[in-house]
Amino acid sequence: MSAPLPQFRLAAPRTVTEAVAAYRDHPGSRFIAGGTDLLVNMRRGIGNPTYLVDLSGIDELAEIRITDDGVTIGAGVTIAALAQNDVIVARYRALAQAAAAIAGPGHRTMGTVGGNLCLDTRCIYYNQSEWWRSANAYCLKNRGDSCHVAPQGQRCHAAFCGDVAPALLALGAEIDISGTRGTRRIFLSQLYVEDGKAHLALADGELVTAVHLPPDPPASAYAKIRTRAAIDFPLAGVAVALETSGADIVSLRLALTGTNSRPFLLAGTEAFAGRCIDDKLLNEVDRLVQKQVQPMRTTITSANYRRVAAAALARRLITTLGTAGAA
Ligand SMILES: Cc1cc2nc3c(=O)[nH]c(=O)nc-3n(C[C@H](O)[C@H](O)[C@H](O)COP(=O)(O)OP(=O)(O)OC[C@H]3O[C@@H](n4cnc5c(N)ncnc54)[C@H](O)[C@@H]3O)c2cc1C
Ligand code: SF4
Known part of the structure; x- marks a missing residue:
């Protein structure tokens, strides 16, 4: 059962500069965009910030810009707008498919790209009400001192x-970050750390402002498994970007979510350049995926099922994209 929202004050900046200043002037603030993740956690007594900096009124964050240099997606662009954008649907298909597979229509209307990238990590011992967590002595991620999933670990x-x-x-994105020390651009992969308690490499008060995608992307696709097909987080999700020339692979990039404390690019796929898509290659990809994912007992679905399912999704997506490319 969720409790009422705790009391908090709200800033409504109109620019990124104002948002950064509002956060700086109120230590212990949190940014809020669509609120579809943050407010759920706050109702569960997780975090309880007393000051929220609302990013939803900042026009400069809400644009998708398409130029010869690629696509720039503001962090405040909603998931629904992303899923429906003609250029994204036609050219960056994995992204449109991923956006369309998020939660339900209401969440997609409110939820944003920035909120999705900075989503809190999830666990059955954490996404629970305050009374449930207190009855179980909390856990390492919030207020407790041990982990129920791996009690020996730290x-x-x-x-x-x-x-x-x-x-x-998979599509090679970079992101812009703003904070009191100015702005910086990094590869999206550098945003994430393999630690469920502190998985974002953002300094206090930094926010993601935009995502950049290169022009002329290869063919791509995304698929996930989930408990409820209509509305659920991925138990395992896989994105593949595949460029082929005839029957040969020019480049293969594969990224995963739902299995680790960070989304990550599968290492070792550059070795597949020049090869054709056959059973031998698919078996090698399968082994790489199963070796690099690290699902733990953080969901009601078994860790091994998520490991095997991730590999199966990878095989299926590569086969489908390869067949379409050869047609
Ligand atoms: C029932 C349910 C099902 C869901 N299913 C899915 C699903 O299938 N897949 C999925 O991916 N998500 C799912 N979600 C989570 C959520 O709806 C989406 O991830 C959404 O995109 C989050 O965006 P938001 O703007 O609402 O984030 P918010 O809740 O506003 O913020 C989330 C976090 O990101 C931080 N934040 C927000 N914007 C920025 C920024 N620009 N820079 C830095 N930090 C920022 C906030 O401080 C907060 O910590 C689900 C949620 C619910 C309630
Ligand atoms: S993995 Fe362990 S520490 Fe992290 S949320 Fe789950 S029980 Fe808590």
């Missing part, structure tokens, strides 16, 4: 379950 294994990040990783 780190949290909660899983990152955002759908957009793997699609962007």
